Amino acid sequence: MSTLIYVADELAYPIDWDPTEYRYVQIANHIEKQIQDGVLTEGAALPAVPALAEEYGVARMTIKRAVEILVERGLVTVLRGRGTFVRRRG
């Protein structure tokens, strides 16, 4: 059995760094915005951690922190070994 899922290939919006805010918070907000706007739809997989790290220009650990925030907000579900998936629109 296999499931076809949408995987985002690149950032839908540019991200402007606000030096007064932590990067992982900015990244979490940026991804949340894409979920709210329907760029990332329910059930869609986020790009893989290394891809996100490269797109946002940060280390993998920073992406992990951002994803933790999205999990706390109930926006995504992490399936170990499979990927990170959108749960619902914000």
Place this chain on the structure above:
Amino acid sequence: MSTLIYVADELAYPIDWDPTEYRYVQIANHIEKQIQDGVLTEGAALPAVPALAEEYGVARMTIKRAVEILVERGLVTVLRGRGTFVRRRG
């Protein structure tokens, strides 16, 4: 990919305190002099903040202020999590 860089281990010159000038300005000038004289060459990393604080006998916040001045002067670039690097000679 990795790059070998020169890291200064200690002060190249002694520093004399002028009580009429802020220490962070003096430290900025002192480091600028080392860049101008080629003691710290383009691409070189400055010593870490705690090391500079100890060598100059000041708090780390004072070093941070001095580095901000050097950034404003376009002499160094701060790369978060990596270090502070010489951009060009003054």
Place this chain on the structure above:
Amino acid sequence: MSTLIYVADELAYPIDWDPTEYRYVQIANHIEKQIQDGVLTEGAALPAVPALAEEYGVARMTIKRAVEILVERGLVTVLRGRGTFVRRRG
């Protein structure tokens, strides 16, 4: 105003590494045991992060993860810029 607090200087118990369990979980459990046994009493400050990192032989980030667990368990409170303090016995 100042407050006298007890600061632990070294590990009260040895810690045996169980390679099947994450180190930050082991460290959290190990510190919890010291709180339960009264080695670390209410209001006491934990050793500083660098000290704990050295005692447990891990990186600072691993200590941070262990402390996050202790915070979730309601055992300690982190006061940014001041230290980490025992809230209550387990």
Place this chain on the structure above:
Amino acid sequence: MSTLIYVADELAYPIDWDPTEYRYVQIANHIEKQIQDGVLTEGAALPAVPALAEEYGVARMTIKRAVEILVERGLVTVLRGRGTFVRRRG
């Protein structure tokens, strides 16, 4: 304190697959041969797991199994988060 170490960039010898022997055993033997011949010297870091996986054309799990064998033979030491290092010649 830091130490400069030698890191192997590619295979020193070609490897011929013997279909009657498990690949992870072959890979362990192949690496052991390089240690015995001094291609990988004491203290040297093995190439990273993904690099070895690509060079041998196997999954990373297979490399992990080969490294386990080398550990059992006392030839290498795995330091989590740092790398895998040659302990002594075979």
Place this chain on the structure above:
DNA sequence: GTGGTCTAGACCACA
């Protein structure tokens, strides 16, 4: 081939 843990050590924010 994903996400998770971990290192060593950098600068940052707070008190």
Place this chain on the structure above:
DNA sequence: GTGGTCTAGACCACA
């Protein structure tokens, strides 16, 4: 002088 963030890149666990 504390804890926090962040890097670059290692091995680990899971599917």
